[in-house]
Amino acid sequence: MSGAFRIGNAGRLTPARTARFTFDGKAYTGVEGDTLASALLANGVHLVGRSFKYHRPRGFLSAGAEEPNALVEIARDSARKTPNVRATVQELYDGLSAKSQNRWPSLSFDVGAVNDVASPFFSAGFYYKTFMWPKSAWKNIYEPNIRSAAGLGVAPDQPDPDHYSSRFAHCDVLIVGGGAAGLAAALAAAETGVRVIVADEQAEFGGALRFESGAGIEGQDGWAWAQGVVAKLKSMGNVRVLPRTTAFGYYAQNFVALVERVSEHLADPGHDVPRERLWQVRAKRVVLATGAIERHMVFADNDRPGVMLASAARTYLNHYGVAVGRNVGVYTANDSAYAAAIDLKKAGVNVAAIVDLRDNPSGALIDQARAAGIEIHDGRAVTRVGGKLRVSSMIVQPKNGGGERTIAIDALLMSAGWTPSVHLFSQSRGKVAFNEDKRFVPGTYAQDCVSVGACNGTDGLAASMDEAYAAGAKAAKETGGKAAKANKPKVDADEVWSRGMLGSAPGAGPDATVKAFVDFQNDVTAKDIRQAVREGMRSIEHVKRFTTNGMATDQGKTSNMHGLAIAADMLSKPIPEVGLTTFRAPYTPVTFGAIISHARGPLFDPTRRTPMHGWAEKHGAVFEDVGQWKRAWYFPRAGEDMHAAVDRECVAVRKTAGLFDASTLGKIEVVGPDAAKFMELLYTNPWEKLEVGRCRYGIMLREDGFIYDDGVVGRLAADRFHVTTTTGGAARVMNHMEDYLQTEFPQLNVWLTSISEQWAVIAVQGPKSREIIAPLVEGIDMSDEAMPHMSVREGKICGVPTRLFRMSFTGDRGFEVNVPADYGQAVWEALWAEGQKHDAAAYGTEAMHVLRAEKGYIIVGQDTDGTVTPNDAGLDWAVGKKKTDFVGIRGLTRPDLVAKGRKQLVGLRTKDPKIVLEEGAQVVDNPNQPIPMKMIGHVTSSYWSENCGRSIALALVAGGRDRMGETLYVPMPDKVIEVEVTGMVFFDEKGERLNG
Amino acid sequence: MLLIRCPYCEEERPELEFRNAGEAHIARPTDIAAISDDDFEKFFFIRQNPKGIIYERWRHVHGCARFFNAVRDTVSDKFVMTYKAGEPKPSKLPGVSK
Numbered sequence A: 001m002s003g004a005f006r007i008g009n010a011g012r013l014t015p016a017r018t019a020r021f022t023f024d025g026k027a028y029t030g031v032e033g034d035t036l037a038s039a040l041l042a043n044g045v046h047l048v049g050r051s052f053k054y055h056r057p058r059g060f061l062s063a064g065a066e067e068p069n070a071l072v073e074i075a076r077d078s079a080r081k082t083p084n085v086r087a088t089v090q091e092l093y094d095g096l097s098a099k100s101q102n103r104w105p106s107l108s109f110d111v112g113a114v115n116d117v118a119s120p121f122f123s124a125g126f127y128y129k130t131f132m133w134p135k136s137a138w139k140n141i142y143e144p145n146i147r148s149a150a151g152l153g154v155a156p157d158q159p160d161p162d163h164y165s166s167r168f169a170h171c172d173v174l175i176v177g178g179g180a181a182g183l184a185a186a187l188a189a190a191e192t193g194v195r196v197i198v199a200d201e202q203a204e205f206g207g208a209l210r211f212e213s214g215a216g217i218e219g220q221d222g223w224a225w226a227q228g229v230v231a232k233l234k235s236m237g238n239v240r241v242l243p244r245t246t247a248f249g250y251y252a253q254n255f256v257a258l259v260e261r262v263s264e265h266l267a268d269p270g271h272d273v274p275r276e277r278l279w280q281v282r283a284k285r286v287v288l289a290t291g292a293i294e295r296h297m298v299f300a301d302n303d304r305p306g307v308m309l310a311s312a313a314r315t316y317l318n319h320y321g322v323a324v325g326r327n328v329g330v331y332t333a334n335d336s337a338y339a340a341a342i343d344l345k346k347a348g349v350n351v352a353a354i355v356d357l358r359d360n361p362s363g364a365l366i367d368q369a370r371a372a373g374i375e376i377h378d379g380r381a382v383t384r385v386g387g388k389l390r391v392s393s394m395i396v397q398p399k400n401g402g403g404e405r406t407i408a409i410d411a412l413l414m415s416a417g418w419t420p421s422v423h424l425f426s427q428s429r430g431k432v433a434f435n436e437d438k439r440f441v442p443g444t445y446a447q448d449c450v451s452v453g454a455c456n457g458t459d460g461l462a463a464s465m466d467e468a469y470a471a472g473a474k475a476a477k478e479t480g481g482k483a484a485k486a487n488k489p490k491v492d493a494d495e496v497w498s499r500g501m502l503g504s505a506p507g508a509g510p511d512a513t514v515k516a517f518v519d520f521q522n523d524v525t526a527k528d529i530r531q532a533v534r535e536g537m538r539s540i541e542h543v544k545r546f547t548t549n550g551m552a553t554d555q556g557k558t559s560n561m562h563g564l565a566i567a568a569d570m571l572s573k574p575i576p577e578v579g580l581t582t583f584r585a586p587y588t589p590v591t592f593g594a595i596i597s598h599a600r601g602p603l604f605d606p607t608r609r610t611p612m613h614g615w616a617e618k619h620g621a622v623f624e625d626v627g628q629w630k631r632a633w634y635f636p637r638a639g640e641d642m643h644a645a646v647d648r649e650c651v652a653v654r655k656t657a658g659l660f661d662a663s664t665l666g667k668i669e670v671v672g673p674d675a676a677k678f679m680e681l682l683y684t685n686p687w688e689k690l691e692v693g694r695c696r697y698g699i700m701l702r703e704d705g706f707i708y709d710d711g712v713v714g715r716l717a718a719d720r721f722h723v724t725t726t727t728g729g730a731a732r733v734m735n736h737m738e739d740y741l742q743t744e745f746p747q748l749n750v751w752l753t754s755i756s757e758q759w760a761v762i763a764v765q766g767p768k769s770r771e772i773i774a775p776l777v778e779g780i781d782m783s784d785e786a787m788p789h790m791s792v793r794e795g796k797i798c799g800v801p802t803r804l805f806r807m808s809f810t811g812d813r814g815f816e817v818n819v820p821a822d823y824g825q826a827v828w829e830a831l832w833a834e835g836q837k838h839d840a841a842a843y844g845t846e847a848m849h850v851l852r853a854e855k856g857y858i859i860v861g862q863d864t865d866g867t868v869t870p871n872d873a874g875l876d877w878a879v880g881k882k883k884t885d886f887v888g889i890r891g892l893t894r895p896d897l898v899a900k901g902r903k904q905l906v907g908l909r910t911k912d913p914k915i916v917l918e919e920g921a922q923v924v925d926n927p928n929q930p931i932p933m934k935m936i937g938h939v940t941s942s943y944w945s946e947n948c949g950r951s952i953a954l955a956l957v958a959g960g961r962d963r964m965g966e967t968l969y970v971p972m973p974d975k976v977i978e979v980e981v982t983g984m985v986f987f988d989e990k991g992e993r994l995n996g
Numbered sequence B: 001m002l003l004i005r006c007p008y009c010e011e012e013r014p015e016l017e018f019r020n021a022g023e024a025h026i027a028r029p030t031d032i033a034a035i036s037d038d039d040f041e042k043f044f045f046i047r048q049n050p051k052g053i054i055y056e057r058w059r060h061v062h063g064c065a066r067f068f069n070a071v072r073d074t075v076s077d078k079f080v081m082t083y084k085a086g087e088p089k090p091s092k093l094p095g096v097s098k
Ligand SMILES: [Zn+2]
Pocket: B006, B007, B008, B009, B010, B060, B063, B064, B065, B066
């Protein structure tokens, strides 16, 4: 038995196929095809949650995605724990385990419910008003407490072990919604042969046909017709049918994001299927067939468990075979609730009474209800209900006041009418229009889309399907389909929804102090909306933020229209003048997992490894991340910490030699008859006269005169330059060059090629560097006479081509061996073997930084920050004085750039040589001045230099070069460090070692 | 994600392939070293930032790598048209009324 409220002859599920589940630890049995909601209701369970703010007991309002109350936690294991799952959409599987939220110690006895009694304190806007000051209390008291008391579910505290997938898709016609209208549109489009995608958020297509027992199409009942159509669509090669798939975001140019729940409904999904799949669909035409959502009645205590939408009760009965009670009442302002009452009555459920706010309602449904023997109280209102954890009675009163009557019930079905779901239309930037039926419907379209059926304000099955079929055919024709076959489905039996009401019902008017909920999820009452208007909120956007009406996952699905009507009434303005709040994506909550898909862990960002990475790994390198690169940071030997390893590496380079992997350097080949002219324009230096085979250190500026990049450039031929850039600057320097070449200097005959990944670069630096390289080189005379400092030669090393640079970033004799990337590791190994004969060391980026700082060589981006000129950096010598143009030439003469007192790069020596300054530390000239002190500069580079036997530092200091020998101060939290301003070169000031 | 028509590739490609490169039709003065501070300010710092039609540069950086010009409505984010670098500012825009 799958629950005492399961009705034998109703619904479409197979009772024999049972599924066991637990809720708050208690075991229940449901049926395959149930949602968690229908399975709980079949077992007579209505109380499933506590509300957000007042902790009021809550049950099921709906049977679908609009559910604001029945949010539960579903846990497969300790890591697979999903909070705030709507029980009305969670499909049941054998072994499902669910827990209620926002209650302590238990659902039926919850201490937090004291908020309900103390509710005057928690009225609208209380967060803004109550916790204003003292400011410090926010951080320490208010926020932590509010965060733990408010909020619904608890996020899991372990990494998500599931995987997710992501797909891009293109189609001619995307149809969102697989109810009668969506399927009609899909049929029409599919028959023409165009590419169609049709998606529906439910497990099975059919939409409202799920509960509309009165619908007949093509000689079948509506639901059976829908299943036949889906089977047909699935068999067509041009159609993709996506159930359990919600279109949650509508972006520019018909880009629609869908999330497919692939395995959330399976008892044992296994590891091969993703949990969810994100579809990023670009559609030539979009047909929105998103239906309508029933509105609740706004009256006192309308949130009692057992009080629900009429269409929900009808769904539970007609689809799941579950009666929501044994003795139900109905409260309505429109006809559709009558259909629910009639269906329940036919199934053997007692309908205590229909209370209809309208005077003398008439029509076929009303006649049928009377004929079925249901009592109808027209012109009357339900002003409140009895019962605490479950509704037990309704109090009925004439709508303009008068004698009360109490009617015992165990469930109350309500309907105030239907709200077209214009969420996606609104997200598409379409403008809604308020029509004569007091509904917001699609007005002006901003994209190639069309709304059909209930979401377009079209009433009735036949009218909706006509409209949808025509729209599907038109969309297909416009995207290249053949003419539609015009076999429009014939509607035999129709259901037409009528209008209803907006705003609060009698007993919940401006004078009432009752809790008549407008937004169940955010605990917003009619009174809160009115208070917001009384306190001066005039725009609906302000009312929304003040009260939180329609926020969070509700996004106005159930609350928007009532809230708006109440605000408009208070303002004595027509509804369209008060305006509708903006609908935002996502339509329903989307997991972060679905959005990031595979882009997590090692796939979060590409990792770049140099050709010699494997060697470095094998030799114990510790790596550091430099952009996307993994660079060998240092090579510790047994027992060495970083400090010891770096000291050893630095000493070895100056004593014998060191090998360094410089492959990450950006490299650009500038080629063509005008290559030198182009170089003249892009760099501050002169290039025309640079001899073939020679190198030059180049500085690149932006047009504003600030240093943008630097690097050594070799001239391989009259028309060919091998340009190097900083590691981090490679891509932007290439972009910068292309920009000028394509748009400012297009007359120049030059080609630019990024060769960063083509060449592996092995720097061999130190007094023994030539002896290490020479035995492996063919065709290059490496003597000082033939190959002086700053020259480049092409030849062979280890039998493979090389571009051999003689250059130094250490101040010692040095070379950079460029070889094709594929040979990088082999050549490195050969050089390493030679190096071993001379006690050479492999060194990493840390030693490289120290060695260059010992010589005062700057690193762009560390010693400069985008506001430093060549002069500031002491590099004026690299600016061609006779040049008439280069990028940045005018910027350099701007008044601020030639003013006195600019920050200039200098060296700093701590008075105590053992103290190593902190990079980024501020520099002042008087440590005794009051705080805030006047900061005159900051430390840009700072290291322990084993070669100098002391600490060294570079700093940008105002007027620095005029302060040589001055004592300045670096204030730190625990002490003030005295420093002396010096030149930037700390080692081998005369530069003799370049040829040493 | 926008679709942008590259005038060199002659097809619409996803926004991911492109990078915006700022306002278009600002030519670097050929005698830049000689211009006044005011002229340099206008050239380098002053930008229109309009609400509505903007003429801007884009680069098909992960495609053909070419820079080109585009006309875009900053309110709707819609591209009105794109055209090659060096072509004059269009005097008439398709589908845009004054
Ligand atoms: Zn292109």
